[in-house]
Amino acid sequence: MTKLTDVAKAAGVSIATVSRVLNNPGSVNADTQQKVQQAIRSLNYKPSRVAQRLRSKGGNSKIIGLVLPDIQNPFYVDVIRGVEEAMYEKGYAAIMCNFAQNEDKERLYLDILQSESIDGLIVAPVHGRDQKVANMVLSGLPIICIDRGLTGVEADVVLVDNQQGAFDAISHLIKLGHQRIAYISGLPQIPTSKARLAGYEAAFKEHGLPVDETLIKYGDSKHESGMRLTAELLDLPTPPTALFTGNNLITLGALETIHSRGVKIPEEIALVGFDDMYWSISLNPPLTAVRQPGFEMGQRAAELLFQRIKDPARPTVKVVFDATLQVRSSCGAAAKNS
């Protein structure tokens, strides 16, 4: 690796001058400028980001952390793409960490990121009372929470109105005449699971219908849990007539179980999932789902992070996107409502 001294030697100036043309071009003689630029180019010099990071206080390292619960979930992939696009434009790099819904793993990654002296962090905390993340916020590191907030600490957050999304989904089902509507939740301690449950219950209340607790199942937010819990539901003496799945992966698991048993959708059971996928239309049947704008959320989170890095004192904000129901045919013939 060629370094500052090499360039300085080649250009016949001091390393300080080289550093200046890199960081403060205005402050140096045009001729010198030329010579140095020339040397930099011919030596193909690239500053060591490690040395830069060690030297500067923070906020100039152009590296941030991105910590997400499950990279297999296409929603988070969209978030990643959104974040990444915004980062790319600003020459930032992201250390991406997938903690697979595992708190220990999350902690390890967070430790690593801290010791990597990142400029900031975008994270979907394991749960609302994530002490580790809360402490990092308190320590002054610029942090944006995505998908899930933190309780008890002031922090920027960008998420979707989960309650409303679930409410819309269940209302749709109720209007179609369903009453025995099951809900397969992800990990119960995750804020989004709670909000979606709240929306589920609110919809029943709104229509004066009782909630049947036996139709609510809790899993771990993964594919396998969707398969297993759907089987349990189908095995009930009187199975539900409709199913609301708490996330992408659960939906796919549910679909697998339903198909393997030869149960017809939507005739024998209607299905609406939380989280849309761009290929939901190619599923059997085309899936009705609640869409979260993951890409936009990721972009937005990145922008908020840049702002906070620049101005750590900026008041915290909460950005709430709409969750929109995409009606296709897994709940019956294309309904009138859009």
Place this chain on the structure above:
Amino acid sequence: MTKLTDVAKAAGVSIATVSRVLNNPGSVNADTQQKVQQAIRSLNYKPSRVAQRLRSKGGNSKIIGLVLPDIQNPFYVDVIRGVEEAMYEKGYAAIMCNFAQNEDKERLYLDILQSESIDGLIVAPVHGRDQKVANMVLSGLPIICIDRGLTGVEADVVLVDNQQGAFDAISHLIKLGHQRIAYISGLPQIPTSKARLAGYEAAFKEHGLPVDETLIKYGDSKHESGMRLTAELLDLPTPPTALFTGNNLITLGALETIHSRGVKIPEEIALVGFDDMYWSISLNPPLTAVRQPGFEMGQRAAELLFQRIKDPARPTVKVVFDATLQVRSSCGAAAKNS
């Protein structure tokens, strides 16, 4: 951030001693050891990986780069998970970069990684003659290529037998009686596209059938190209009776176009895709596809990288996994052949 001096002060020893208990515990008095450990714990000290990195020559930073062409493609997500699992166990962190099939982006990320002084790199090069990656290999950085190799440079590589995978897929179709079999390729310069095309042609040859060039379309490996090129194929005076799609995303795009036109699969057109997805069974219809073991490939690549970091002189190896045809129903009633 607490640092070495803080710990040293608290333990009443020099920073050198603290460093020793961290890196070479054997070389220090048991009592001192205790005191220092104690101090480290109570101060919750974590060494700065940045400083460590700047100091040490390379190979001790516990950070590697992972550069992949498209994070939207579930195959690469599997690769990521495999790499990540292996890394996690060894306390490594990965800087993950998604270059979205864009060579400029790839170059930028590679530059960043170099200047981050990574210990090693796992990469799926944009194409076989990727100069940037080739130079990095030549520079001595431990590198493992995944999914695609490099021509003209000796480098470790782990991939799948793409030609054989495509051959099996096409043979399957031919045995089912198809002759007008279209192939929608990804970017033509990508080695996997070429190998899959070779498999396609080989299958025709094997069965003494001619290849119809008008049935071969080239796209950019993305979803949209799958949609568009499928439409072109369907618009042909005599459309193909079967379609072989070059990757996951293309398959999903093809499915979307086919459904939107109300064309029946497999009655009017049979479909087999390269790349399987765990939810392929829930597509309409359940998709017959060639499976690549992405997770295992990722794990393997990580192991090879660790080896190479430890022993840069180890001869390069080429690990070839099998690509296995998963027969479901998108080519017709479950065929006899497994």
Place this chain on the structure above:
DNA sequence: ATGAAAGCGCTAACAG
């Protein structure tokens, strides 16, 4: 067994 000190590559005073 432990400490002092050099130096990794860079930035930012401080002089000149």
Place this chain on the structure above:
DNA sequence: CTGTTAGCGCTTTCAT
């Protein structure tokens, strides 16, 4: 406008 120099936090000789 440009050069000299002091660290950033750590590892590693080299002394002791």
